[in-house]
Amino acid sequence: MKDPLIIAGRRIRSRFLIGTGKFPSDAVMRRSIEASGAHIVTVALRRVDAGAGTGNILEHIPPGRILMPNTSGARDASEAVRIARLARAAGAGDWIKIEAIPDNRHLLPDNAETIKATEILAREGFIVMPYFNPDLADARRLRDAGAASLMPLGAPIGTNKGLCTRELVRIIVDEVDLPVIVDAGLGRPSHAAEAMELGAAAVLVNTAVAGAADPARMAEAFALAVKSGRLAYLAGVCPVREEAEASSPLTGFLR
Amino acid sequence: MIAIRINGKNSDVSPGLTVDALVRCRTIRPKSVAVALNGSVVVPDQWKRTILRDGDAVEIFSFFYGG
Numbered sequence: 305m306k307d308p309l310i311i312a313g314r315r316i317r318s319r320f321l322i323g324t325g326k327f328p329s330d331a332v333m334r335r336s337i338e339a340s341g342a343h344i345v346t347v348a349l350r351r352v353d354a355g356a357g358t359g360n361i362l363e364h365i366p367p368g369r370i371l372m373p374n375t376s377g378a379r380d381a382s383e384a385v386r387i388a389r390l391a392r393a394a395g396a397g398d399w400i401k402i403e404a405i406p407d408n409r410h411l412l413p414d415n416a417e418t419i420k421a422t423e424i425l426a427r428e429g430f431i432v433m434p435y436f437n438p439d440l441a442d443a444r445r446l447r448d449a450g451a452a453s454l455m456p457l458g459a460p461i462g463t464n465k466g467l468c469t470r471e472l473v474r475i476i477v478d479e480v481d482l483p484v485i486v487d488a489g490l491g492r493p494s495h496a497a498e499a500m501e502l503g504a505a506a507v508l509v510n511t512a513v514a515g516a517a518d519p520a521r522m523a524e525a526f527a528l529a530v531k532s533g534r535l536a537y538l539a540g541v542c543p544v545r546e547e548a549e550a551s552s553p554l555t556g557f558l559r
Numbered sequence: 560m561i562a563i564r565i566n567g568k569n570s571d572v573s574p575g576l577t578v579d580a581l582v583r584c585r586t587i588r589p590k591s592v593a594v595a596l597n598g599s600v601v602v603p604d605q606w607k608r609t610i611l612r613d614g615d616a617v618e619i620f621s622f623f624y625g626g
Binding site for chain 1: 566567585586588590591592593594595598600601602603618619620621622623624625626
């Protein structure tokens with residue numbers, strides 16, 4: 305059954321995007337990425353300290369993946385734009401996940417700054433994947449600014465709370481014609497399945513995999529949940545009813 | 560010696576040092592490195608031609624773990 309994920313005209317092999325933060329070791333990270341089947345893998349950009357082995361992380365990402373740097377550390381559009389340009393100069397290609405996060409406690413994104421950065425970077429030929437707080441008007445602004453997808457948060461980063469923003473994400477899925485990739489806060493595979501069931505094009509998970517007792521196994525669990533949720537969406541999920549409806553006929557009882 | 564800043568730290572380096580030479584002594588993997596000089600990106604093609612001057616601020620970046 306053909307159901308390709310297309311972002312910016314490119315065919316993406318997996319609806320499960322994975323991050324590289326918080327893993328207990330490079331080997332575990334590598335095995336988890338392999339188990340996830342992810343095609344797009346996010347990384348951060350940081351200053352290189354003298355003596356530190358640089359490029360190490362790239363050695364531990366299995367081949368054939370699209371590297372998507374994030375602009376983590378950026379508090380506003382100008383910082384996000386700067387990091388994006390540096391990431392491209394470091395050979396990352398055109399994909400960029402915009403994170404413009406001014407607040408360190410809740411790590412919630414600043415939508416206005418995200419929109420500004422999207423406009424600038426889209427004009428410079430980046431494939432812009434903006435991480436934002438699910439607001440419909442802002443989703444439309446991001447689309448108009450040239451975003452290649454929308455990445456609404458499910459819950460604050462690292463909280464594992466699940467799809468707290470489900471109603472707002474659902475509205476955005478229904479109203480805006482761009483792939484919606486739920487990113488942040490998904491804590492278990494059932495959360496990912498839920499996001500896919502309501503029509504998300506993909507999910508991005510990091511903490512819930514890296515922080516699991518067995519990250520590679522959890523990556524596999526998430527991969528299955530993403531596939532399952534997508535299949536359910538395509539199959540047409542049954543509506544909720546207020547009254548019971550028997551599954552077995554209410555006639556011909558043996559009494 | 561000339562005084563420059565590398566990743567926010569003061570450093571004395573030889574006059575005539577190029578960005579390329581600086582990167583190569585900081586890292587063994589220059590292919591995944593980005594350099595900003597006084598706030599502007601210096602593309603790898605320009606590293607050998609860019610000579611550092613007194614007061615310059617250089618930042619060297621590479622990829623790291625993140626989600």
